[in-house]
Amino acid sequence: MNSRPTTRRTVLAAAVATAAVAASSPASAAERAGRPGRAGGSKPKVSLHSWNTRSDWAAGKAEGTRVAGGGRPAVVFETPMGTAKYKDPHTGESATWEYATWTSPLRPAGLAAGEVITSWNAHTPKGTWLRVELHGVYSDGTKTPWYTMGVWTSGDGKDVPRRTSVxxxxxxxxxxxxxxxxxxxLDSGLRLAAYQVRLTLYRALAxxxxxxxxxxxxxxxDVPDRFTVPASKPGPGRxxxxxxxRYSQEVHKGRYPEYDGGGEAWCSPTSSQMILEYWGRKPSEKDLEWVDPDFSDPQVCHAARYTFDYQYEGCGNWPFNAAYAATYRDMESVVTRLGSLTDVERLVAAGIPVITSQSFIESELDGAGYGTAGHLMTVIGFTRDGDIIANDPASExxxxxxxxxxxxxxxxxWLRTKRKDADGKVKSGTGGVCYLYFPTRLSGGQRKVLRELGVR
Structure with a gap:
C-alpha cells in the first residue's frame, strides 16, 4: 500500500463512494498532499507564460528540433539526437524510439509560486508521442529535479505508449x-522562484x-488559502x-467502463466536447467508427477515450483535456487560473465560454442536487441579475x-481553496482553475480580453 499522501485517484475514489456524482476533476494539490491551511489573503497571484511565437521558440535550446510554420510557428522534430528505450508501465511493452528535444530558458516564475501547471498544444501523428518536463529553482537557491508533467499522444493504439501521468x-x-x-x-515559506520546461519528441525508428x-x-x-472569497458585483456579462x-455525462453511464467506469465520471471530456462544438469542431465519422452505433452522442465517448490518463485512471487530467481540444483544426488551449468571476464575465461577453473546476457539498449550490470532491462544468452566460448560466454535464x-x-x-x-465536506472535515478547493479553448482566428476584442488575462 502506498504510504505517501493520497493521490488524485484515491481522493476521487472516496468521493465517488459518497457523492451523488462521480468526480472526474481533482481536489487541489494541497488536499492531495494533506497540507494544513494557511491564513488567507483575498487576492490570488497567477502568472501564465506561453511559448508560441517564432522568437519564443528561437530563445530555447533546440537539439534535433527546428522551428517551422509561418502563422502558427511550432517546434518540429527534425533530426534524431539518439535513441531511447521506453517500457510502457501500462502494457509492459518496450520499444526503442528516436528523440529530439527543446528546452526553454530558465525564466522567473512571475511570482513566488506554490504550484505550477503546464499545458501544451501538439500534433502527434501515427507512431509519435512526447514528454513534457518541468525543472525549477527554489526561493532558497536549491533546484528541483526534472519532473515529468505528462507523457502525451493523441493516439491510443499499439503504435504508441499509453497516455499517462507519472x-x-x-x-x-x-x-x-x-x-x-x-x-x-507552503507554511515553510519555500516557493518556486524560476522554472524551465523541456519537450522531448519521440518517433518510431527511421x-x-x-x-x-x-x-x-x-x-x-500562489493562491491564498481561504474558505470564502470576496463577493463580486455583476459586470459585463449580465x-x-x-x-x-448541451451534453449530459449521465446518459453515458456504464458505457466504456474501461475509461474511468463510464460516463458518470466524464464531466471533463463532456465539457470539453461542448466547447469544441461551440467553436464548430467535432470528430469525423471515421473517427467515431469505433463507438457502438447504438450509443447517442458518440463524440462524448470519443473525448473520454482520448483524454484518458492510464495512470490516474480517469478522464480528468487538466492538461490532457486541453491537449485533446487542440488536436482539432486551428484550435488552441490553456489551463490557467482566473482571479475573479468578473474575469469570466469578460470572457463570456467576448464570446468565449469557460470550463471551470469546483468542489462542494450539496447544500452549498442550490439546484445542483449533488455534492462532489471535484467537478467540471461550463459557464455559458449570466442572467440580468448576474447569476451563473452553466452547462452542467452532471444532469439526467x-x-x-x-x-x-x-x-x-x-x-x-469555484474560487476558494478550503472547504468542509459533508462530515465537517477540512478539504481543498481548486482555487479558480479553468480551461480556455479558442480558435487561432479571433476578433480583436476576443484577443484583447485573452491577452489581458495573460493568454497571448
Missing part, C-alpha cells in the same frame, strides 16, 4: 500530483514522422448567454444540462 515524483520539498507541481509545505508543438504554457500561482451545445439528460446557479454560491465554490 506518480511518486518528489524531492522532499515539492511533489507532482498527477498534473500539478506543488510545494509540499519513420521520418514529425511530431510538433505549437503552444507550450506554464501557469504558476444578460449574455452563448449558444453552447441533455435537455436538463442548462442550469442557473446563484452567483454568490457559485463564485465561492
Amino acid at each position: 506518480d511518486d515524483q518528489s524531492d522532499g520539498k515539492s511533489s507532482v500530483w498527477t498534473d500539478t507541481f506543488a510545494i509540499d509545505e 519513420s521520418g514522422a514529425e511530431p510538433a508543438v505549437w503552444r507550450l504554457s506554464a501557469m504558476s500561482s 444578460g449574455i448567454e452563448l449558444e453552447v451545445p 439528460d441533455n435537455e436538463a444540462v442548462r442550469r442557473v446557479y446563484k452567483r454568490r454560491q457559485w463564485e465561492n465554490i
Whole structure:
C-alpha cells in the first residue's frame, strides 16, 4: 500500500463512494498532499507564460528540433539526437524510439509560486508521442529535479505508449500530483522562484514522422488559502448567454467502463466536447467508427477515450483535456487560473465560454442536487441579475444540462481553496482553475480580453 499522501485517484475514489456524482476533476494539490491551511489573503497571484511565437521558440535550446510554420510557428522534430528505450508501465511493452528535444530558458516564475501547471498544444501523428518536463529553482537557491508533467499522444493504439501521468515524483520539498507541481509545505515559506520546461519528441525508428508543438504554457500561482472569497458585483456579462451545445455525462453511464467506469465520471471530456462544438469542431465519422452505433452522442465517448490518463485512471487530467481540444483544426488551449468571476464575465461577453473546476457539498449550490470532491462544468452566460448560466454535464439528460446557479454560491465554490465536506472535515478547493479553448482566428476584442488575462 502506498504510504505517501493520497493521490488524485484515491481522493476521487472516496468521493465517488459518497457523492451523488462521480468526480472526474481533482481536489487541489494541497488536499492531495494533506497540507494544513494557511491564513488567507483575498487576492490570488497567477502568472501564465506561453511559448508560441517564432522568437519564443528561437530563445530555447533546440537539439534535433527546428522551428517551422509561418502563422502558427511550432517546434518540429527534425533530426534524431539518439535513441531511447521506453517500457510502457501500462502494457509492459518496450520499444526503442528516436528523440529530439527543446528546452526553454530558465525564466522567473512571475511570482513566488506554490504550484505550477503546464499545458501544451501538439500534433502527434501515427507512431509519435512526447514528454513534457518541468525543472525549477527554489526561493532558497536549491533546484528541483526534472519532473515529468505528462507523457502525451493523441493516439491510443499499439503504435504508441499509453497516455499517462507519472506518480511518486518528489524531492522532499515539492511533489507532482498527477498534473500539478506543488510545494509540499507552503507554511515553510519555500516557493518556486524560476522554472524551465523541456519537450522531448519521440518517433518510431527511421519513420521520418514529425511530431510538433505549437503552444507550450506554464501557469504558476500562489493562491491564498481561504474558505470564502470576496463577493463580486455583476459586470459585463449580465444578460449574455452563448449558444453552447448541451451534453449530459449521465446518459453515458456504464458505457466504456474501461475509461474511468463510464460516463458518470466524464464531466471533463463532456465539457470539453461542448466547447469544441461551440467553436464548430467535432470528430469525423471515421473517427467515431469505433463507438457502438447504438450509443447517442458518440463524440462524448470519443473525448473520454482520448483524454484518458492510464495512470490516474480517469478522464480528468487538466492538461490532457486541453491537449485533446487542440488536436482539432486551428484550435488552441490553456489551463490557467482566473482571479475573479468578473474575469469570466469578460470572457463570456467576448464570446468565449469557460470550463471551470469546483468542489462542494450539496447544500452549498442550490439546484445542483449533488455534492462532489471535484467537478467540471461550463459557464455559458449570466442572467440580468448576474447569476451563473452553466452547462452542467452532471444532469439526467441533455435537455436538463442548462442550469442557473446563484452567483454568490457559485463564485465561492469555484474560487476558494478550503472547504468542509459533508462530515465537517477540512478539504481543498481548486482555487479558480479553468480551461480556455479558442480558435487561432479571433476578433480583436476576443484577443484583447485573452491577452489581458495573460493568454497571448
